[in-house]
Structure formats: C-alpha cells, structure tokens
Amino acid sequence: xxxxxxxxxxxxxxxxxxxxxxxxxxxxxxxxxxxxxxxxxxxxxxxxxxxxxxxxxxxxxxxxxxxxxxxxxxxxxxxxxxxxxxxxxxxxxxxxxxxxxxxxxxxxxxxxxxxxxxxxxxxxxxxxxxxxxxxxxxxxxxxxxxxxxxxxxxxxxxxxxxxxxxxxxxxxxxxxxxxxxxxxxxxxxxxxxxxxxxxxxxxxxxxxxxxxxxxxxxxxxxxxxxxxxxxxxxxxxxxxxxxxxxxxxxxxxxxxxxxxxxxxxxxxxxxxxxxxxxxxxxxxxxxxxxxxxxxxxxxxxxxxxxxxxxxxxxxxxxxxxxxxxxxxxxxxxxxxxxxxxxxxxxxxxxxxxxxxxxxxxxxxxxxxxxxxxxxxxxxxxxxxxxxxxxxxxxxxxxxxxxxxxxxxxxxxxxxxxxxxxxxxxxxxxxxxxxxxxxxx
Numbered sequence: 001x002x003x004x005x006x007x008x009x010x011x012x013x014x015x016x017x018x019x020x021x022x023x024x025x026x027x028x029x030x031x032x033x034x035x036x037x038x039x040x041x042x043x044x045x046x047x048x049x050x051x052x053x054x055x056x057x058x059x060x061x062x063x064x065x066x067x068x069x070x071x072x073x074x075x076x077x078x079x080x081x082x083x084x085x086x087x088x089x090x091x092x093x094x095x096x097x098x099x100x101x102x103x104x105x106x107x108x109x110x111x112x113x114x115x116x117x118x119x120x121x122x123x124x125x126x127x128x129x130x131x132x133x134x135x136x137x138x139x140x141x142x143x144x145x146x147x148x149x150x151x152x153x154x155x156x157x158x159x160x161x162x163x164x165x166x167x168x169x170x171x172x173x174x175x176x177x178x179x180x181x182x183x184x185x186x187x188x189x190x191x192x193x194x195x196x197x198x199x200x201x202x203x204x205x206x207x208x209x210x211x212x213x214x215x216x217x218x219x220x221x222x223x224x225x226x227x228x229x230x231x232x233x234x235x236x237x238x239x240x241x242x243x244x245x246x247x248x249x250x251x252x253x254x255x256x257x258x259x260x261x262x263x264x265x266x267x268x269x270x271x272x273x274x275x276x277x278x279x280x281x282x283x284x285x286x287x288x289x290x291x292x293x294x295x296x297x298x299x300x301x302x303x304x305x306x307x308x309x310x311x312x313x314x315x316x317x318x319x320x321x322x323x324x325x326x327x328x329x330x331x332x333x334x335x336x337x338x339x340x341x342x343x344x345x346x347x348x349x350x351x352x353x354x355x356x357x358x359x360x361x362x363x364x365x366x367x368x369x370x371x372x373x374x375x376x377x378x379x380x381x382x383x384x385x386x387x388x389x390x391x392x393x394x395x396x397x398x399x400x401x402x403x404x405x406x407x408x409x410x411x412x413x414x415x416x417x418x419x420x421x422x423x424x425x426x427x428x429x430x431x432x433x434x435x436x437x438x439x440x
Contacts (some may be wrong), residue, residue: 109201112186117141117159120196129179129203130171151181155197158183162194178208221271221384228260273331273404284325284411288435291329291363292317295352298333302341309346313337316353321435322361328408329432333365335401336428340367343426360414361434366427372420380418381406405430 103110109126113119119137127134130146137145142155151169158165166182180202185194235253295315299306306313322329340350348368355362372380379385384399409416409430420426 109199109203111199111201113142113155113159113196115195117156117196119145126201129177129201154181154183155199158185158197159194162187177203177205179203179205225264225267228264231260232257267400271400273400284328286323286325286412288321289324289326289329290317290319290321291333291354294326294330294333295337297330298337301334302338305341309341309344309348311341311344311346311348311350313350314352316351317363318354320354320356320361322432323435324412324432328411332405332408332430335405336365339401340365340369340426340428343367343369345369348425357431359434360431362429362431364427364429366425368425371422371424372418372426373422377418377420381416 103121103123106123106125109129110121110123111119111126112121118139118141120139122132122137124134126132127137132145143152146152148169148171150167154165154167157163162185164182164184166180169179169181171177171179181199182202183197183199186196186198187194235257239250239253292315295317299313299315302313337350337352344350344367350368351364351366353364353366355364376385381402383403405428406416409432412432414431414433416428416430418426418428
C-alpha cells in the first residue's frame with residue numbers, strides 16, 4: 001500500500017512539475033501547458049483505472065449483484081469478497097491439514113496415484129510396511145517401486161477399469177509379511193473417469209503369526225498329552241489281559257504309569273502357570289528382594305540331584321536388592337538351575353553371578369553342560385521347543401519352563417537371553433529392576 005501511494009505521489013509530481021515549469025519560464029505557452037496536463041492526466045488516470053475496471057468486471061462475473069453506484073461501495077464489496085476468500089482458503093487449509101494429519105497417523109498404509117498413474121502420496125505407515133525410504137517412491141510408477149507383479153497389476157487394472165479390487169499378498173522381501181490391499185479408483189464425479197487410485201494396505205503379519213502359534217500350541221499340547229495317555233492306556237490293557245498275576249510286572253507297570261501321570265500333572269501345571277502369566281491374571285507382588293537366599297532354597301531342593309551328578313553350584317551374588325515378585329522369581333531360578341543340572345555332565349560346574357547394569361541388575365546362570373546348537377538359540381524360549389526331544393522327555397521336561405521364564409522376566413520389565421556353544425555349556429542371562437527406597 002505504501003508503494004502504491006509513493007507511485008501516485010511521483011505520478012502527480014511528474015504530471016504537474018513540467019506544467020509548473022512551463023508556466024513559470026514560458027508564460028506564453030499556456031496552451032502547451034494545458035495539453036501537457038490533459039494528456040499526462042489522461043495517461044495517469046488510465047494507468048490506475050484500467051486495473052480497477054478489470055477488477056470490477058471480475059467481481060460482476062463472480063457476483064452480478066455487486067454494487068457499482070459509488071467508488072466507495074465498490075471498494076467495500078471488493079474488501080468483503082477478499083475477506084470471504086481468505087476465510088475460505090483458511091478453512092480449506094485447515095481441512096487439508098486435518099486430512100493429512102489423519103492419513104499420517106493411520107496404522108493402515110495409504111498409497112495414492114495421480115492421473116498419470118504415478119505415486120503421489122504415501123503415508124508413513126505405507127513406507128514402513130513396504131520398507132521404503134521416506135519420499136523415495138513419490139513420482140514413480142508402482143512397477144518401479146514394487147517387484148510383486150500381482151500388486152503392480154492390481155494398481156493398473158483398477159486405474160484402467162475403474163473397478164475396486166482387494167486381495168491378500170505375501171511379501172518375501174525384505175522380510176516375510178502378510179498384507180491385505182484394497183484399491184479403489186479416485187473420481188471427482190460419479191460419471192467421470194478415474195483420476196488415479198487409492199490403496200489401503202493392512203499388515204496382518206502379527207495376526208497370522210498368532211494364528212500359527214495357536215495352531216502349533218494346540219498340536220503340541222495334543223501331542224504332549226497323547227503320548228503319556230497312550231502309554232498309560234497300553235499298560236492298563238496289558239495288566240487287564242493277565243499281567244496282574246505277575247507281581248513284579250504289575251509293580252513295574254504301575255511305576256511307569258505313576259511317572260507318566262506325574263508328567264501329565266507337571267504339564268498341566270505348567271500350562272496353567274503359562275496361561276495365568278500371559279493373561280496377566282496373576283498380580284505382581286513386588287517387594288524388596290535379595291536373590292541369594294532364593295538361590296540357596298533352590299540349592300537345598302536340588303541337593304540330591306547335585307550330589308548324584310557330583311555337580312558344584314557356586315553362588316557369587318552381592319547385597320544388591322531388586323524390585324520383584326518373590327514367588328515368580330523363585331520359579332525363574334528353579335527352572336534355570338534345574339535345567340542347568342539336567343543338561344550338565346557328571347562333575348560339572350554351575351555358577352550364579354550378577355553384574356551391575358545401571359538401573360538394572362543382570363543375573364547369569366552358567367553351566368558346563370552339553371550346550372545349545374547355534375540354530376536353536378533363537379527358538380529356545382518358544383513353547384514346547386526342545387533341542388533334543390527324546391532326551392528332554394526322558395528327563396521329565398515339559399518344554400514350557402523357558403517360556404515361563406521369558407514371560408515372568410518380561411512382566412518385570414526385564415530381558416532374558418542365552419549365550420551358548422555346543423559342547424561347552426550355556427549361560428542364561430536375565431535382568432531385573434533394582435530396588436529403590438520409597439517404592440513401597
């Protein structure tokens with residue numbers, strides 16, 4: 001506005017300045033002065049009025065009711081119209097920002113292409129699902145971004161035919177994933193051709209894995225229950241067929257049946273414990289806890305088995321308390337130390353140690369046993385996973401102990417892992433939060 005005023009002042013000076021000078025120094029040239037003033041005034045008026053006339057015509061086109069009786073009314077109408085446009089632009093901008101915010105915060109992936117078939121939008125979820133670097137896919141055709149022919153063809157078919165499609169895909173790279181993709185055409189009117197496509201991508205990999213875990217769990221439980229029940233049933237049938245007359249055979253069969261029944265009891269107890277821990281039904285009763293006395297309790301419980309295999313259990317725990325549930329941590333120690341005893345050779349050594357890790361205390365239970373193969377380490381904490389199934393069953397294992405350990409430690413906001421080398425023993429590590437005064 002200041003610039004416009006300055007231009008008008010300069011224009012008036014240029015208009016009246018020469019006329020003043022001509023009238024001052026050449027009084028006889030009044031006609032020339034008049035012509036100069038009239039011509040320059042006309043050019044000046046046209047220079048400033050032409051844009052105003054164009055603006056008035058535009059306003060009349062937008063609103064035929066625009067008042068034109070006075071210059072003041074016209075300017076007022078222009079000001080009001082500009083204010084309305086500013087408000088409309090502000091509303092549209094806010095609406096666009098809200099839509100972008102929704103799209104960027106969605107868990108589902110969103111992919112859009114423009115009228116040329118090039119990718120015009122990907123939200124962060126889509127980039128994460130497809131493992132695409134931020135912004136790298138914009139402006140590219142789907143075939144340049146994805147190698148899956150069916151997925152690329154789906155984009156093409158929806159764009160050409162205008163018919164929505166949905167399908168499930170299994171991606172192998174960069175990691176295995178299960179996706180459900182729904183693609184619909186983008187139209188600005190019901191009868192118009194597609195101006196692009198919009199794809200909704202849902203990653204149900206976790207759901208598929210849970211289904212697989214559930215299926216495997218049912219199969220494993222069925223197998224674990226069927227094995228001892230089949231054995232018990234077989235012995236009962238043998239006894240009923242006449243072996244009851246032999247006292248020695250009857251005693252041997254009943255001893256085996258008792259062992260199989262005890263195994264069933266342990267399996268059911270472990271299943272109930274695991275279910276209770278996973279569901280969160282058991283409330284954590286955290287207190288100030290020292291692990292050294294708990295390890296000593298476990299030592300007394302396993303004393304006979306330690307003596308049978310001549311295994312030394314050394315405990316190197318300091319006076320650092322942790323914030324944990326005593327019963328559940330006792331179960332962790334029982335499982336880990338009992339496993340160390342089971343898989344240690346005669347004359348072996350078991351060590352229980354701890355290390356300071358800032359707010360966490362790390363506990364380590366190492367043995368000199370048979371060790372764990374490298375390919376089995378990632379699965380060692382899975383339910384019913386056994387490195388040596390025959391040997392584990394022979395030793396009375398249910399295949400659930402380490403899974404229970406993992407869930408208990410994770411409920412305590414800790415971590416558990418194993419380091420092992422085949423033939424050289426294993427070290428199981430877990431962390432617990434240190435006790436701090438005032439936690440009660």
